Amino acid sequence: MIRFEKVTKNYPGPGKPALDQVTVDIDKGEFVYLVGQSGSGKSTALRIVLRELRPTSGRVYVAGKEINRMAGWKVPRLRRQVGTVFQDFRLLPNKTVTENVAFALQVIGKSRREINRVVPETLEVVGLKDKGSRMPDELSGGEQQRVAIARAFVNRPMIIIADEPTGNLDPATSVGIMNLLEDINKRGTTVVMATHDHGLVDQFRKRVVELDQGKVVRDEAAGSYGFQH
């Protein structure tokens, strides 16, 4: 589903590459933690999957397509297959929960009928069936992250990229979000989650890919967090 082949990413200026000859293969339906210290290259890797960045060298395949040479006009189509969740939720404060989730479908041209059918279904999946008319500032952090996950999942993407999705949440709420991501993963969606939360990684054992200074130093099935930060 996602394949990095000897991917190197250099940012302008001196210093070590953000990614250095990274080769990783993630299959369809996998759940993968991307761990490592700050600056280890996790976010760079995720942004390359989204084609927000291009690698300096190497090849990247997402959903069967080599994306580093993909024409700019094809990028939106790629992103419709990849849902994204961030630490800071990134909800639109002037829209209700339902409108926030529906927004992701409206802007890619889905019909009103489809939106009216899929959005309530998705809100049910994330456990917010009764909160569709609430504004984001009326929700707890965990609920806001659930809205963000609903927005990422509403188009039923093949992949969900989550960049520190529990970074702003307390441990109990984080477990709830993890359960939700695990549930989505069980429905067939590949999940790649960058995290610093060793408690979660140790509790929900999944494949762990550890980056250190841009290099893959560990790739372990059902691994633990493995290092102290």
Next chain:
Amino acid sequence: MQLRYVFTELRSGLRRNLSMHVAVILTLFVSLTLAGCGMLLQRQADKTAEALGNELQILVNLCVVDDPNGSPTCGGGAVTDPQRKAIENALKENPEVESYEYQTQEEGFEEAQDIPQYEPYFDGPDPIITVEDWPPQYWVTLKDPKEAEGVKSAVEGLEGVSVIQDQREDLEPVFGIIDSLKYGSWIGSGLLLLASLLLVANTIRLAAMARRREIGIMRLVGASTLYIALPFLLESLVTAAIGVALTAGALAAFTRFAILDGLADVIEFVPWIGWDDYVQSLIGLVPPGILILGPALTLIPTLLLTRKYIKV
């Protein structure tokens, strides 16, 4: 494509940036009006030059005895036949000359007597001007009324030529005024058009800043560049449409009240611009009319800047 979102965004965009949009519309209105006036004045100048210029001729006065102009090429005597032949040949061979006509002293003198204001000069037993004083003349019509220098220099200095009169010189002040107004309009509109370009650029920048969160999400969920840019483009089109409509009204008022009901009534010997010229100033291609200029001025910076700000 769901256009409901686009129109909602358009409405809120126009409301959110109202003061900037008003500034763009006003600047656009004034600059386009000046540009339109420049175009109309250009057409007026061309029309005047064409209509009057064709009727205006160059007059070559030949020498008479005791030439009153004291021209050195006269040598104190009247023009001789060989000199006249040489002058006629110079006119015949000049490519700028459309036609010429020779008028003898007697013909010219007789014609002048019909002009009332010359009467005192011809009256009485000892008139001031006699037939001997009246110069024989060549009346020269030019192919292009604007190109007279070649003819003048071809005959100037020839033996037997006293003085050359260019009737067009009498109209030069009129052309001068039209030209100054025209260039003034061009310069004024050029500066203001630059101001409107910068204002449009600023408006887009502000709008993109105000909507950066939405734009960020749209990019991430895979909205196309066109879909993201559409509200911006439509905002620009709306401001352009209002600016163009105001300009069209102002130019119509100018044509109606200043030209047709104003100058055309007072000065009748000049052919004035009319509604045809007004329509040309709106839809003309060269120079581009207001209907092209207005949208281009807002859409081009919008396209360039949205590419920069909302690149996926």
